[in-house]
Amino acid sequence: MSNTLVSRVLNNKPGVSPENRAKIQAIIEKHNYVPSAIARSLVTQKTSTIGVVLDNLTDPFFFGFIDGVHRMSEELNYNVVFCSGNDDYDLKAQYIDYFSQGRVDGIIAYNSNMKDVFYEQIKKASNFVIVEGNVPGKIFNKVQINNFDGAYRATTYLIKQGYKNIVHFTGDMDYHCSVDRMNGFLKAMSDYSLPTDDVIIYTDFMEELAYHKMKEVIRSRNIPEACFAGADKTAYGVLRAMIESGLTAPKDMAIIGFDGDVPDTLGINFPKLTTMRQPMFEIGREAVRLIVRAIEDPSAPPVTTVLNTEFVIGETA
């Protein structure tokens, strides 16, 4: 009845006589014995866990991503634990640090904001996948979507519909994706010889600011023919302002959003948005695929996966 035998029983490994196995099982049951994963990990150097750090765990924007991460983790037999930075960059960095101390086999972080201060933490983390973010210096595994291209296509669609007076409500300019989307918009405008001055309206990703900015536009009595919004939430803010003023899309102004996967959690209302969908579920799956690859083959070179957006025609453009 040595520790060796106990260990074998716990791990369902051969090399134990049936009698001893039964005896040990009985003792385990009787004492509600649970092996220490901590001690086990220390010797095996394996946690079988992936740590995911999000800016915020309370934003439906991430739902598709979370599902994708979950699905692929189950497939590949890893546990997943999620941490939220609670929209606080320091806290986010702290959690990346937390995971980096050997508590998980690999880390997935969503969206490096330009204000993010976790570069140092990332450098220490051996297995790291960054989603929709770009950290200078070290080469990482990355999962990105083609924001520039998506914005370009969305804008082009509006142009081909015959709209000329088009504006762009940006996302939060601290995010790389917002900049890329704005540049995609501007490129399309300039490619079709449309004005690129005074066509940018700066907002963040929140619905509220977009709402107020659109209110201003409406008050100015100078309403564009169409707009491309940097996010669906932005588009909804714009839309709400319009509806309040008795305006409708696309009649008074066409609207295209960006995201597409944001669930309408209450299952109601509003016209369906025309939008450029990003495949959140697939992004989550790919992130796990990459992190597991990094974990299981340390010699595998970092790669960047770029996923494409998909244009979804709704009722607003």
Added chain:
Amino acid sequence: MSNTLVSRVLNNKPGVSPENRAKIQAIIEKHNYVPSAIARSLVTQKTSTIGVVLDNLTDPFFFGFIDGVHRMSEELNYNVVFCSGNDDYDLKAQYIDYFSQGRVDGIIAYNSNMKDVFYEQIKKASNFVIVEGNVPGKIFNKVQINNFDGAYRATTYLIKQGYKNIVHFTGDMDYHCSVDRMNGFLKAMSDYSLPTDDVIIYTDFMEELAYHKMKEVIRSRNIPEACFAGADKTAYGVLRAMIESGLTAPKDMAIIGFDGDVPDTLGINFPKLTTMRQPMFEIGREAVRLIVRAIEDPSAPPVTTVLNTEFVIGETA
């Protein structure tokens, strides 16, 4: 330059000469050295982490709870990691098991469904707080809301408004809270000598089923004067069915929901629901309070905290 000194430097402890401290610091920086939390936890028997297991990480219902957990954890200096059962009871049990193996100092689980199979796991976990759940046998720390009372008050409100023909759309009857709410409703009805037969319409917590059940009710041309819904989502399903048929609340039928904290993530629409709010944020805070108390004082006896619901008057009743 022994490991003792290194350990002291890493933990900012005294007992190291300035010169050695500097030297060691330099080496740490140079090699991007990160101490192993695993090994540290093995000796200290401390992870400073709380594990939270939810049925689902992709349901806005939990947003307030998650925020509360976060807030109190920060206050009490614990890390929090979240796991999702992804609406699969086996997976949920698996994650409770996962945490139970010493990976965290304490576990918080939300909502024991009657189908939940994690009783065994819970028995092994020393520090455990269960929210809105009731597990027979062992005595746990619990955080609950007064579902019976909340339902009773909501129903009474309708009755005092003069409604007599009142029905109840239940939640998923596999959840204790659904049963409690139904019983609270029935008690109020019987206390005021109103009928308790044929007044229960069984739905789950999803919006979809409530929508279809209400459609049936409308087709039957036998629409009650008022209804008490077991959840806001249920209420919205009912409301959607009504609106589609040109009916409005409370004119054609008054509606009271239950939850109140479910955010309208798109910031729009619908009449504001009259509802019985549960203090999700406070529930999260209390759960952390209890788990930390259990962790830091092993001799503290398990307690049950019952939080009260709050009636919120909206536009539907």
Added chain:
DNA sequence: TTGTACGCGTTATCAC
């Protein structure tokens, strides 16, 4: 099949 002894990477104890 069984048991002994070592090591995983830390912290803690106690000499020096």
Added chain:
DNA sequence: GTGATAACGCGTACAA
């Protein structure tokens, strides 16, 4: 101020 040494709880060669 410093550095051996033991211990945390496990897995695993290796010897028996």
